[in-house]
Each structure stands twice: as C-alpha cells, then as structure tokens.
Amino acid sequence: MNLKKLIQGLDIVSCEGETNREITSIHYDSRKCQKNSMFIAINGFNTDGHEYISEAIENGATTILYKNEVNKKQSHITYIKVKNSRLAMATLSNRFYDYPSKKMKLIGITGTNGKTTISFLLGEIFKQWGVKLGIIGTLGNYLGETLYKGTHTTPESVDLQQILHQINEEHIPYTVMEVSSHSLELNRVEDTNFDIGIFTNLSQDHLDFHKNFQNYFQAKAKLFHMTDKANIINGDDIYGEKLISLSKGREIPVYSYGIKNNCDFVAKNIKIDNKGAFFTVNIENNSEGFYINIPGIFSIYNALAAIVLAYTEGIPLEITRKALSNLPGVPGRFEMLDTNTPYGIIIDYAHTPAGLENILKTIREFSKGNVIVVFGCGGDRDKGKRPIMGEVAGLYADFMIITSDNPRNEEPLSIIKDIVPGIKKTGKPYKIIEDRKSAIKSALAIGKKDDIILIAGKGHERYQIIQNEIIPFDEKKIINQLLGEGEVDAKDD
Structure with missing residues (x-):
C-alpha cells in the first residue's frame, strides 16, 4: 500500500x-x-x-x-x-487490511470471568447451525476448525486486523472475540466495528494496571459504545446494572440476562449436579429447558449469554438446546479428569477471587468428602487480590496447598506470603509447597475416597513463566505421570 x-x-x-x-x-x-x-x-x-x-x-x-x-x-x-x-x-x-471487521458480524465478549466459556458455547451453537465461526481469545484463534496459537487474550491491533482479514479470506461470516480490558485501554481494538457486545461480570483483577475498579469498569464499558446492533448484559452484576443504565441512551437494543433480578432472560427451575446444570428460560411466552455439561451457577450465566446471542441472531432454539447439551466442556474450565482414582481431580483456570469462589462453591455443593485446593497467584500482577484469594479458598475448601503459579519476575515465596494472611483469617489448615509439581503430588497423596482435589490457576496453560523463561508445564500430563508411575498411592479409605 x-x-x-x-x-x-x-x-x-x-x-x-x-x-x-x-x-x-x-x-x-x-x-x-x-x-x-x-x-x-x-x-x-x-x-x-x-x-x-x-x-x-x-x-x-x-x-x-x-x-x-x-x-x-x-x-x-x-x-x-x-x-x-x-x-x-x-x-x-x-x-x-481494508477494514476487515466491517465485512463480517463481529461479537465482542468482555468481563472478568466467563469469556472463554461463552466463546466455546457459541462455537458449538454455530457448528450445529451449520455456520462457520471465527473465535479470537485466550485459548488461541480458531478459523472454523483450525486453531492458531495466540499470545494475548486480545491480539495487538496489527495481529488482530491480520486475523480478521484472514477470517474474511476464509469466507467465515461471524467472529466471536474475547475483548480484554487491556485491549480496550491500549487501543488494540480501536476502529474495529463490533456488531454485538456481551458483558459477563466484573470482579477484582488487573488492578495493577487499572489502579482501581472505576478505571477497570470504564475500560470494559468502552466496548458497549463501539457496538452498532445490540448489547447483551448480565443484569445480576452490579456493574452490569450500571452498564445497562449507560446503554439506555444508545439507539440499539439492550438485552439483560440473569437469575435473581428482573431481566429480559431469566433462568428458573435450576437443578445442578456434579455433571452439569438444567434450567428453564421464558422465551416468547414459552418455558424452554436447557442443559449444559458444566456444573455451577456460573455455568448457567455463561449459557444464558450464549442463548441470548443465539436468539438475537435467529438461531432456532432446538439447535441452541442441542449444542449446549452436546459440548463436553471447555479445556481448563471445570475440567474433571478421568484418572480412576477414588477421589475426583478438577483442573480450572480460576485465577481471580470471584473465579475461585465460583468453582469452590460448586464443588462444595456435590462433594461428599473433603475439598482440597492447590493454587497460587501470578507475579507482576494485581497484588491486592492475593489475600482475598487466600480468604476465599479458606472459606470454601477444607485444606489448601499454596504454591507457585506464574511468578514471572517475583520471588514465588514472596507471592505466597501475600496469600497467607487471607487464609489465616479463616483458621483453615494449609501447607506451603513452592514447587508446583511437588504441590500437586502432595495433594494427590493426601486425597481420600470421595474427596475433590482442585488444581486452580493455570487451566489450559501448558507452561509456567519464571523470570523471562517460558517453561513447559502441562498439569494433565504431570498428574497422569504421578499416578501412572506409582509416585502417588491413591487412598480408598
């Protein structure tokens, strides 16, 4: 050019x-x-x-x-x-790249938690609908069925426009993008044409960058002034309510969803077990039932967002219903491992206080034994959430092993020390094991019949970031190795 x-x-x-x-x-x-x-x-x-x-x-x-x-x-x-x-x-x-976002229908999802799961739910819905969908987000960039690795939740603007251009070249009419607060604040999505925005929730994260909740919220809110077709907002979230009020001045429809408040789409008749969640939604004066293969109230919120989006696009309800019940799960999101152990093992990306609380609450609802959680916090990131994470873990788990996550340029033990005061407030027992593999091994060794062991914080990630090095660290492989090589004696009593 x-x-x-x-x-x-x-x-x-x-x-x-x-x-x-x-x-x-x-x-x-x-x-x-x-x-x-x-x-x-x-x-x-x-x-x-x-x-x-x-x-x-x-x-x-x-x-x-x-x-x-x-x-x-x-x-x-x-x-x-x-x-x-x-x-x-x-x-x-x-x-x-000749303004590629104007040549497709672009859906932006923002919020602290749930972005990736909603993207995958929509991916399955569009697949069942027979329409190709591009996905840009935490797990990489999907062009239809092809996965390309990414480095950011939302790529830098040059990379983003190149990806959107490539999606157009593949004749993919829809794209779903996870839109991070960093990308909105750092102009990565500037001049990008969004048709629909989805807001999930707002809880403590990234305050090392945004400094306070107001800045964090304002960054997220930018997306909903960039949309030109519709906004879909969690009406049960306090910041979602604010966003709905701010969106009323725009000449595009706003659809709210929730469980507690008087929203446009409300989940009722909720039944949750350790396999998934059933609920009904009143759509066009009919009570429609849905089932999702991921347990927890948070899963219902994610499913609601996907249902509303599908409804606004005219996707038949039978297709949406089938897709939600067909999707086996999302990598690293409430991923129950098949290990033939007398206790259950779950891997999850939960790395915020709200994320950890959501999954521990869900586990507590169906666990027949003790809940053991292995977790840490990332280095060079929001230090304020560390003691909160510790307190959340202490409130809902029976035993905690505090370990290293992605320490980056901080000392792992220094990060762990920031977590401990929160745990001490609850009086629950805990252990510090800095090495993450050793921490996982210890959890597997103390697990007994009917216990649930949650390995939290990394989820889909297959690495650890220590100093400036990216070191391979695949938790599923490590767990299988520890169990398969007899390094851990799983207890039946």
Whole structure:
C-alpha cells in the first residue's frame, strides 16, 4: 500500500523522508520486519520498541513510526512521529487490511470471568447451525476448525486486523472475540466495528494496571459504545446494572440476562449436579429447558449469554438446546479428569477471587468428602487480590496447598506470603509447597475416597513463566505421570 495514502489523516507530529513509497507489511516486532515494511515502535510492559529501530531497519523496514525521540536517523528511511503510537498502529492496521471487521458480524465478549466459556458455547451453537465461526481469545484463534496459537487474550491491533482479514479470506461470516480490558485501554481494538457486545461480570483483577475498579469498569464499558446492533448484559452484576443504565441512551437494543433480578432472560427451575446444570428460560411466552455439561451457577450465566446471542441472531432454539447439551466442556474450565482414582481431580483456570469462589462453591455443593485446593497467584500482577484469594479458598475448601503459579519476575515465596494472611483469617489448615509439581503430588497423596482435589490457576496453560523463561508445564500430563508411575498411592479409605 502507498505510504502517503496509508498515513492520510493520521495525527502526525513530524514526517521526515519519502512518503511516495510502497509498504508491504506493518510490524511492531523488529524481528518480523522485511523489505519495505513499516516498523511501529511502541512501549510494551517489559521492552521499549524504540530500542529496536536499528534492528528493524537491518531487517528491511523503510518506514519508522514512533512516539519518543530517535537520535540517529538514516537518510533513506522515512521517520513519522505521532502523539500516540498505539492509536496510530490501530488506525494504520485497519486501513492496511481494508477494514476487515466491517465485512463480517463481529461479537465482542468482555468481563472478568466467563469469556472463554461463552466463546466455546457459541462455537458449538454455530457448528450445529451449520455456520462457520471465527473465535479470537485466550485459548488461541480458531478459523472454523483450525486453531492458531495466540499470545494475548486480545491480539495487538496489527495481529488482530491480520486475523480478521484472514477470517474474511476464509469466507467465515461471524467472529466471536474475547475483548480484554487491556485491549480496550491500549487501543488494540480501536476502529474495529463490533456488531454485538456481551458483558459477563466484573470482579477484582488487573488492578495493577487499572489502579482501581472505576478505571477497570470504564475500560470494559468502552466496548458497549463501539457496538452498532445490540448489547447483551448480565443484569445480576452490579456493574452490569450500571452498564445497562449507560446503554439506555444508545439507539440499539439492550438485552439483560440473569437469575435473581428482573431481566429480559431469566433462568428458573435450576437443578445442578456434579455433571452439569438444567434450567428453564421464558422465551416468547414459552418455558424452554436447557442443559449444559458444566456444573455451577456460573455455568448457567455463561449459557444464558450464549442463548441470548443465539436468539438475537435467529438461531432456532432446538439447535441452541442441542449444542449446549452436546459440548463436553471447555479445556481448563471445570475440567474433571478421568484418572480412576477414588477421589475426583478438577483442573480450572480460576485465577481471580470471584473465579475461585465460583468453582469452590460448586464443588462444595456435590462433594461428599473433603475439598482440597492447590493454587497460587501470578507475579507482576494485581497484588491486592492475593489475600482475598487466600480468604476465599479458606472459606470454601477444607485444606489448601499454596504454591507457585506464574511468578514471572517475583520471588514465588514472596507471592505466597501475600496469600497467607487471607487464609489465616479463616483458621483453615494449609501447607506451603513452592514447587508446583511437588504441590500437586502432595495433594494427590493426601486425597481420600470421595474427596475433590482442585488444581486452580493455570487451566489450559501448558507452561509456567519464571523470570523471562517460558517453561513447559502441562498439569494433565504431570498428574497422569504421578499416578501412572506409582509416585502417588491413591487412598480408598
């Protein structure tokens, strides 16, 4: 694309060099630059892109877009300075890929918990409907049945627009995207055309980034000013109620769902066991029954969001009903392992106070024995939630093993010490085992008949982040290895 056309209307501070040149690709990673590409220097959480401008040029970049000062400039390179490089990157990416979101129906899901599960529920519904669906989120990017690995819940704007463009190339008419608060605050989804927004809930997470709940909420709320067809909102959540009030001024329909409040779609006649949940919803004056193969009240909320979306799109109720009952589960979300042990083992991604509370409450409802939980908290993230996680675990579990999660650049024991005060408030017994594999082994060793062991925090992740290293760590494989090699003697008494 011609550079002069590409940067037209951009908020430019200064421009040095030739603008009548072709740009073949746009990158924020200098290693991916090639001949005639544009390199955009952005400030990341750990690195500053301005430090890699020389490397980008060596790899073929002929245009550099930046925000901070650049001291050494080369005469054959075009240098464009802007006020906000992330915002500029979103604008340029949309233009470069010819505004791909306008050529599909794009559904954005935001909230602290439930985004991934709702995406998978919708994936099964659309599959049963016979319509291809793209999914962009925590577990990767699905183009129909093909999975591509991702690095963020919501990709950086260049990657996002490239993925949306690829979805168009595959003739996939719908896309569901998990929209993180980071992506909304950091302009990753700027200029993206959303048709429908779904709000799940808001609980403590990411306050290391947002600083307070008001900022966190305002970041999430941005999505619901970017939609142009409809908004679907959890009316039982206090922030959902606020969002409904804020959405009333817009000329698009707002559909609320819930269990307790007077919502448009309300789940009633709820029955939950250790296999799943049944409930009814009044739709067009008929009481419609649904069953989902994931236990818990939180699963009903997730199912409701999917049901409402399907209804607004005119998907027959029989298809939605069949899809919800067919989906075996979501990787790393209340995943009950088949281990032939006298106790149950569940892996879940729960890494927030609300997420941990939801799953422990559900387990407590059907557990006939003790509830044992292995968990930790991530490093370089919201420290305020650590003692809250400890207190939640102590309230609902019988025994806790506190361990390492993704410590990143923090000392694991320092993170664990932040969790312990919350547990002590409950007076429940606990053990500290820093090494996560050893912690899992200890839990398996003390588990008895009818107990439930919850391994929380990592779910679908197959790695640990220690310092700047990504180390393979597949909990399902580790559990099977510990049990299969006889390292753990499962107790029947």
